[in-house]
Every structure is written in C-alpha cells, then in structure tokens.
Amino acid sequence: MPIGVIINAASVLLGGAFGAFGGKYLSQKFKDGLNMVFGACSMAMGIYSIAPMKNMAAVIFAVIIGTALGLAIHLGDWINRGAKAMQNFITRFIPTPSDIDQSTFDATLVTVIVLFCASGTGIYGALVEGMNGDATILISKSILDFFTAAIFAANLGYVVALIAIPQFVIFLILFVAAGLIYPLTTPTMILDFKAAGGMLMLATGFRMVQLKMFPTADMIPAMIIVMPLSWLWVTVIAPLL
Structure with missing residues (x-):
C-alpha cells in the first residue's frame, strides 16, 4: 500500500486549496521566512539519509557520473518542457489570476510542477517506500509540501492543488517499479x-534558500546508477584494495 505516495499527493491537494482560499492573508515576509525553514528541513533530511552510507566512494562516483549524464542529455530541460506541457493543459481549465501577469504565472507554475513532480526528494521517497515500505521520507516531505503548496497557491490560485494528480501518478509508477527492483538488491546497496538520495535532498535545500542553484533535476540519474556502482565496488573493486 503506497501510504506515503497517497499522503504526499493529499498534502499538495489540501495545501493548494488552503493557500488559494486563505493566501491573501499571508504577508510576503511570512512566506519568505517559511521558505527558508523548508530549505533547512530539506537539508536535515538529506544529512540524515547520507549518514548511514556504506561505500562513500561509490556514492560520490554515482553522484558525479549521474549528474554529468543528466547535464549531457539536458535532462533538466526535458523535465521543464514536460512541466510546461502539463501547465498548458492545467490552465485550460483554470484561468490565470487577474492580479498576476501571464508570463510570471507560467514561469512560476512550471517551477512548482517540477518541484512537486520531479524533485529528487519525491523520486527518492517513492522508490524507498516501494523497496522496503518505509514511508518516512514521503511523509516528512508531505509536511513541507503542504505549506509550500499553500504559499505558491496564495499567488497562483487553485491550479496548484491540481498538481497533486500527476504527482500521484508519477510517484505510484516509481513505487511499483521499486518493488520489482528490491529483490535484486542488498542492504548495503539500499543504504x-x-x-x-540524501545528496539530492541537500542540494534541494540549497536551492530552496536560494544560496546555490544546484542542477537537481540533472542529478536524478545518480539514483539510477548508484546501486550498480555500490555492488561493483563491494564485489569487484574493494577486494582488490
């Protein structure tokens, strides 16, 4: 049962509705302050996930090679294009708020779609839950997503709440796929x-506080190659050292 996936989608749905309804009562200083706290929470989640790792060299190699691959194939650009297409579909049914210009609305909504549907934290959380049933990452992310959706919805309106639908579909697919992968893994590979994934959450935190804009979307391939590299390190490279 994808409990974490369901809770995460529900948090975006409810947060978006709450923000659209009561966002006009929130000051800009309040919104900016919460965003800084969200970033710090994401960093803390990242550090917590990094700490138990078994093979630092394999993880570092995976992050470097995976990011290089993502940059080479312009994965971030492809994700942004997909978000733009999703945004065009959503705005057919919900018009742009009258107090925001169309270009600003479009750019912000694309950012929000990527944040909720293609973030490293969300992908990582869905895969972890699918592998071992641990919904902790997605539940923790849901707390952040509720307030993040509320803040964005205060400016963009109810359209933010609808992003919960594609987010649920994407994370559910990852959840099912992870369940098929898990029998092929070892505890060391999982850690x-x-x-x-913790590295991606740490990078996301830096982006949220606008300290450094890491290419988090381009870092996603690291999560695909880290387990094969971990296996290779333990079975082939480490015995030779």
Missing part, C-alpha cells in the same frame, strides 16, 4: 542508494 548507498539512500545516501545518493
């Missing part, structure tokens, strides 16, 4: 996988 190294979590550490790679």
Whole structure:
C-alpha cells in the first residue's frame, strides 16, 4: 500500500486549496521566512539519509557520473518542457489570476510542477517506500509540501492543488517499479542508494534558500546508477584494495 505516495499527493491537494482560499492573508515576509525553514528541513533530511552510507566512494562516483549524464542529455530541460506541457493543459481549465501577469504565472507554475513532480526528494521517497515500505521520507516531505503548496497557491490560485494528480501518478509508477527492483538488491546497496538520495535532498535545500542553484533535476540519474556502482565496488573493486 503506497501510504506515503497517497499522503504526499493529499498534502499538495489540501495545501493548494488552503493557500488559494486563505493566501491573501499571508504577508510576503511570512512566506519568505517559511521558505527558508523548508530549505533547512530539506537539508536535515538529506544529512540524515547520507549518514548511514556504506561505500562513500561509490556514492560520490554515482553522484558525479549521474549528474554529468543528466547535464549531457539536458535532462533538466526535458523535465521543464514536460512541466510546461502539463501547465498548458492545467490552465485550460483554470484561468490565470487577474492580479498576476501571464508570463510570471507560467514561469512560476512550471517551477512548482517540477518541484512537486520531479524533485529528487519525491523520486527518492517513492522508490524507498516501494523497496522496503518505509514511508518516512514521503511523509516528512508531505509536511513541507503542504505549506509550500499553500504559499505558491496564495499567488497562483487553485491550479496548484491540481498538481497533486500527476504527482500521484508519477510517484505510484516509481513505487511499483521499486518493488520489482528490491529483490535484486542488498542492504548495503539500499543504504548507498539512500545516501545518493540524501545528496539530492541537500542540494534541494540549497536551492530552496536560494544560496546555490544546484542542477537537481540533472542529478536524478545518480539514483539510477548508484546501486550498480555500490555492488561493483563491494564485489569487484574493494577486494582488490
């Protein structure tokens, strides 16, 4: 049962509705302050996930090679294009708020779609829950997503709440796929996988506080190659050292 996936989608749905309804009562200082706290929470979740890793070299190799691959194939650009197409579909049914210009609305909504549907934290959380049933990451993310959705919805309106639908579909697919992968893994591979996901959460935190804009979307391939690299390190490379 994808409990974490369901809770995460529900948090975006409810947060978006809450923000659209009561966002006009929130000051900009309040919104900015919460965003900084969200970033710190994401960093804390990342550090917590990195700490138990077993093979630092394999994780570092995975993050570097995976990010290089993502940058080479312009994965971030492809994700942004998909978000733009999703945004065009959503806005057919919900018009742009009258107090925001169309270009600003479009750019912000694309950012929100990527944040909720293609974030490293969400992908990592869905895969972890699918592998071992641990919904902790997605539940923790849901707390952040509720307030993040509320803040964005205060400016963009109810359209933010509808992003919960594609988010649920994407994370459910990842959840099912992870269940098929898990029997092929070892405990060491899982811990190294979590550490790679933690690196993405740490980078996401830096982006949220606008300290450094890491290419988090381009870092996603690291989570695909980290487990094979972990296995290779333990079975082939480490015995030779």
